[in-house]
Amino acid sequence: MKKSNGYLSLLGKYLKPQWRQVLLLAILFFFGIGLQLVIPQILKFFIDYAREGRALETLLKAGGLFMALSFLQQLVEVVVTYFSQNIGWKSTNALREDLVSHCLGLNMGFHKNHLTGELIERIDGDVTAMFNFFSNLLVELLSHIFLMLGVLILLYRENGYIGLVMTFFVVFAVFVLKKLQRMAVPRHIELREKKTNYYAFLGEALGNIEDIRANGGVVKINNKLKGLFREWVPANVKASIASMSMYTSKVFIFAIGNALAFGIGGILWSKGIITVGTVYLIFHYTEMLSAPLREIQRQLTDLQKSGASIERVENLLKTQSAIVEGMGSELPKGALALEINKIHFSYEDGVVVVDDLSLKLEAGKVLGVLGRTGSGKTTLARLLTRFYDISQGEICISGHRINSIPMKNLRNQVAYVTQEVQLFNATVRDNLTFFNTNITDERIWNALDDMGLKQWIDSLPQGLDTILASDGGGLSAGEAQLLAFVRVFLKDPGMVILDEASSKLDPITENLMEGAIDKLLEGRTGMIIAHRLQTVERADEILILEEGKMKEYGDRVALMEDEESQLNKLLQTGIKEVLA
Numbered sequence: 001m002k003k004s005n006g007y008l009s010l011l012g013k014y015l016k017p018q019w020r021q022v023l024l025l026a027i028l029f030f031f032g033i034g035l036q037l038v039i040p041q042i043l044k045f046f047i048d049y050a051r052e053g054r055a056l057e058t059l060l061k062a063g064g065l066f067m068a069l070s071f072l073q074q075l076v077e078v079v080v081t082y083f084s085q086n087i088g089w090k091s092t093n094a095l096r097e098d099l100v101s102h103c104l105g106l107n108m109g110f111h112k113n114h115l116t117g118e119l120i121e122r123i124d125g126d127v128t129a130m131f132n133f134f135s136n137l138l139v140e141l142l143s144h145i146f147l148m149l150g151v152l153i154l155l156y157r158e159n160g161y162i163g164l165v166m167t168f169f170v171v172f173a174v175f176v177l178k179k180l181q182r183m184a185v186p187r188h189i190e191l192r193e194k195k196t197n198y199y200a201f202l203g204e205a206l207g208n209i210e211d212i213r214a215n216g217g218v219v220k221i222n223n224k225l226k227g228l229f230r231e232w233v234p235a236n237v238k239a240s241i242a243s244m245s246m247y248t249s250k251v252f253i254f255a256i257g258n259a260l261a262f263g264i265g266g267i268l269w270s271k272g273i274i275t276v277g278t279v280y281l282i283f284h285y286t287e288m289l290s291a292p293l294r295e296i297q298r299q300l301t302d303l304q305k306s307g308a309s310i311e312r313v314e315n316l317l318k319t320q321s322a323i324v325e326g327m328g329s330e331l332p333k334g335a336l337a338l339e340i341n342k343i344h345f346s347y348e349d350g351v352v353v354v355d356d357l358s359l360k361l362e363a364g365k366v367l368g369v370l371g372r373t374g375s376g377k378t379t380l381a382r383l384l385t386r387f388y389d390i391s392q393g394e395i396c397i398s399g400h401r402i403n404s405i406p407m408k409n410l411r412n413q414v415a416y417v418t419q420e421v422q423l424f425n426a427t428v429r430d431n432l433t434f435f436n437t438n439i440t441d442e443r444i445w446n447a448l449d450d451m452g453l454k455q456w457i458d459s460l461p462q463g464l465d466t467i468l469a470s471d472g473g474g475l476s477a478g479e480a481q482l483l484a485f486v487r488v489f490l491k492d493p494g495m496v497i498l499d500e501a502s503s504k505l506d507p508i509t510e511n512l513m514e515g516a517i518d519k520l521l522e523g524r525t526g527m528i529i530a531h532r533l534q535t536v537e538r539a540d541e542i543l544i545l546e547e548g549k550m551k552e553y554g555d556r557v558a559l560m561e562d563e564e565s566q567l568n569k570l571l572q573t574g575i576k577e578v579l580a
């Protein structure tokens with residue numbers, strides 16, 4: 001009951017916007033059924049009239065009507081296909097869109113625990129498996145039940161005895177088909193699971209191809225894929241055998257139906273109880289019974305098969321982000337002050353990554369963050385953008401507690417440029433605007449000009465139209481960051497967090513970077529995870545982290561002048577040697 005409520009609410013949600021088309025589809029379905037029931041009656045009339053040697057004109061009229069209605073029936077089928085495809089595509093695409101935005105909104109912890117390939121299977125594979133469910137399942141199921149009842153009623157009308165026999169036949173067929181379905185469906189569900197596992201792992205492997213090759217993992221990955229494929233093959237064989245047995249059993253059952261129709265029709269005709277036309281009618285209607293029986297069974301099988309997909313999709317939609325939406329007021333425009341008060345954070349229970357950290361940064365100031373690898377610098381950046389929530393303490397931005405700020409506003413006002421910028425396999429323009437077509441080229445060029453990057457973009461083969469590969473395609477990590485700076489600049493946030501590329505920059509990129517960072521930080525608060533001396537020198541304050549704890553924190557100039565300071569020692573040893 002609970003399950004079917006879930007199915008119905010899903011159907012309701014995605015079919016409601018198209019209710020006119022659904023209604024039209026239902027009307028067409030029932031009209032089609034009416035035609036299917038009427039057409040054999042014309043043939044019966046035709047046969048009996050012909051045998052009785054009645055007027056040719058009447059027979060011609062009956063023949064003409066038969067042809068016209070048969071043509072109309074085919075036409076209705078075409079229109080029904082058009083509408084059901086339309087409804088199916090529209091609803092599944094809307095569901096895909098919802099799933100994508102839902103997944104993108106889920107916290108990083110969720111994404112860490114779910115393979116990309118698995119999510120793709122959910123968003124595409126499972127939703128595709130639900131196509132029939134949305135396109136016409138309910139309407140088709142109901143209309144075929146009505147068709148079956150209609151045929152039985154008409155058979156009773158012709159002869160009570162034949163009606164009764166055929167009713168028993170239908171009950172027997174439903175019983176057998178149900179048994180077969182119970183046997184076949186679990187095999188199909190198992191097959192889908194094996195497929196999902198295979199594609200989930202394949203997606204992961206293709207996504208990490210560089211690391212896999214660099215670490216000599218190709219053979220191991222291939223072996224794992226072969227293992228998954230080996231599980232897939234027997235599942236496929238079992239599902240195919242089940243489908244085949246269902247098919248042959250159905251042919252056998254319907255042969256029994258035909259034999260019954262012929263047998264009873266023949267007996268009744270030889271006793272003079274019914275006409276030849278009626279024998280034809282009985283045979284034709286019995287043939288017609290097989291179609292709704294087959295269709296009802298196909299739809300129920302499909303429902304059962306897509307049931308697993310529906311449940312998985314429902315569960316995904318029900319998954320709540322561990323990061324709760326902020327319900328307070330939005331951040332003001334302009335540079336934002338930052339206050340961190342005794343914060344703690346762990347990715348996993350018991351492993352403290354940020355430990356009792358406090359600091360204060362005035363609006364418009366720049367904080368340089370230093371620390372060895374694994375000291376918690378990136379984690380701090382993630383906490384300031386709420387990719388994760390702190391477990392204790394308080395982070396306030398411009399006086400607002402971070403978890404009270406509406407998420408969209410926070411992400412717009414606090415921009416984060418990661419060390420490894422993700423680029424799309426798209427034009428430079430789309431990479432800069434995140435496919436937002438409302439941002440004009442003029443605005444982009446102005447931003448590029450402001451940041452001193454106009455010439456650089458001009459020097460790319462097709463300027464803004466240059467297609468980039470998703471792995472950066474020829475751009476260095478530093479150049480990819482330059483693009484990310486423009487993305488941020490176009491957003492105009494009040495605080496910029498920058499995790500500098502740790503790889504060595506060539507002098508030209510380094511120059512461009514310096515100019516662009518200057519422009520980016522103008523009138524904004526900055527936090528830069530520093531890997532270069534120039535960056536340290538542009539900071540007003542310095543925070544040195546060690547194993548998630550504050551090792552040193554204070555005014556940069558004062559720390560540089562203090563010979564005993566960590567910063568001083570660090571700079572003497574050489575920032576690259578210590579922090580790279």
Ligand SMILES: Nc1ncnc2c1ncn2[C@@H]1O[C@H](COP(=O)(O)OP(=O)(O)OP(=O)(O)O)[C@@H](O)[C@H]1O
Nearest residue numbers: 112347348353371372373374375376377378379380
């Ligand atoms: N998603 C994660 N899940 C679990 N542990 C993580 C995760 N990300 C980082 N860590 C762990 O948290 C600690 C701090 O990592 P973090 O990336 O913040 O350090 P970092 O100072 O930025 O290092 P780097 O300079 O190498 O980027 C490390 O021990 C790291 O292994």
